[in-house]
Amino acid sequence: MNLIVAIKLVPDLVEELKINEEGNFLDLESLRLRVNEFDEHALEQAILLKERGAGRVIVIALDGEGVEDALFTAAAKGADQVIKLTGNTMPLVSNHTLARWLAPVIKSLQPSLVLTGVQAHNDLDGPLGPLLAEYLDLPYVGYVAKATMKDGEVEIRKEYPGGLAAEMEIDLPAVLGIQAAEQPPRYIAFSRIRQAMKTVQLEERQIPDPFIEEPIAIARLFQPEIGERAEIISGDVDEIAARLVDIFTDLDLL
């Protein structure tokens, strides 16, 4: 059984996001990328399933700055096969495009279960999971916080808003959007990652059709704009207090 984990790189919010001169995308020069945190949970859940005897874990990611480190880290954590999709020239692609690129590769790997993060902070066109499921023609369940493999099925726990949860069984193969793994993603000693860099074969696959036209175009990207309704009250404490009393009186609140 093959457990496929699709991970993607997203802008790292530890750096301030800047907008490019054209005003339609992030400034790539100042951008730092990291693996989407939900995808790290998807990987952890897949490795937990593997440790309980569910099969092989295959991790797949689109080429980009730092992607090899991410794949070697995944291998050190226990992934059996790591694949880099090459041939992309765009810095960050939409999930529609990513799903169309990933689907044929995932299909060729004969997946029993596809796991990916339920969302990413840069999902402009919806999360990746449902799109993957559509192109793979498989069922999808998102907001999954626990998964157990049963005969030909996966038993999952899905979280709903308001503290509700559901347990359900899904026929395999299926796609899961992972909200949280059963335990926090494990730490892997750096020496193990270094070892993986030396010993693990990183597989490269060419994107089948790299020139897909992006389905959405960003017309304008901008920082939150300052409104004009706020009044900044200045002065010493007494002046500020007097002004506040005036304002509240005017509003009939006092």
Added chain:
Amino acid sequence: MAVNPVTQRPTFNEIFYTSLQKLPDGERVRACLQCGTCSGVCPFGYLMDYPPSKMIAALRAGMFDRVMKTDKVWMCVSCYACTNSCPAQIPLTAGLMTRTKEELLLAGNVPVELQDALENTQRYGNPMGESPRKRAAWARGIEPSVKIMSQINRPIDVLWFVGDYASFHPRVQLSSRALARIFNLLGVDFGILGHEENSDGDSQRLAGERGLFELLVDKNSKAFQKYQFNQIVTADPHAFNALKNEYPKLGVNYPVQHYTQYLSAKLDLLRPLLRHEIKARITYHDPCYLGRANGIYQPPRQLLQAIPGVELVEMPHSAVNSLCCGGGGGGMWLEGYQWEQAHARLSEWRVREAVAIGADILAVACTYEIPRFEDAVKMVQKASRLVIRDISELLLESIGE
């Protein structure tokens, strides 16, 4: 009839015991007489299932797997109290405790809090997960400006290795700013690495992350090689310890001083500047990695005594018997875990000592300690009057800048 020799794969216990004996002075572990001094002097020994002496007993009995099943080794704050008191001079901190943490880490038996710090260090080069590009932000606005090596094209006298907390922690930044101004007043020709500086990695190493430490040594070494300087000065005793004792083992060799050493050697120049009295009873906390690990006790005290008006008083635990603040060996990133296990903070014990001797100011010389003790002051009764200051801040106050 020839009998085939029976061969057995060595057990984990045997492999570990052998590896321990191969470390510098490691063979001394065989000389352990089970006196238990190490376990008694360990600040958290009372709650470890296997304090150091029992760990050695377990090793000898072939039962080290039992030690590996507990996680209490993470209570070790690498303070060198055990090492320092061992009559057989066994390298307990550098050898036994650190090697055990390395094995626990490889086995994945790591408290989650510590994972975050280590992951951040891997990703950003600092344990707090701050943007590495902002590493020099603390120095903004200081005049004359703090030089960043990549922006000046000339050799420099002193390369200041600022360190993680001194660069990023908002409270510790104030002590960095104080030290920069003292350097400026003394006319020190100094520069910093800015974004090219990475965590020194010493506490990560002592928390068992040897591989990460080697990665950081490699990164810092590459930055050092780019520039010409005569010596390194740092305010962080952990960075000092790493640069002085650990980097050379990996071939990275530069003369390094803690800032208290550097300034006490310049006391002739500094003393005339110390014009304003600080009328206070001041006690000094010896940081483990300046004191016990490196034997530096006098320079910080000389600086404090040079300040007019200061009455220097000692706590019951001082110099070689100093109490750890709880931040070493990964303790800085195990606050919740330690509390869960012990319901006690070493920093609070220390603050109680300072209060008990009637100190007005607890002076420190370690970049971990200002926030640790300021937090402790909020928790300890009758401690609200105790002021925590880095020695650099007290010097600057006396200068009157």
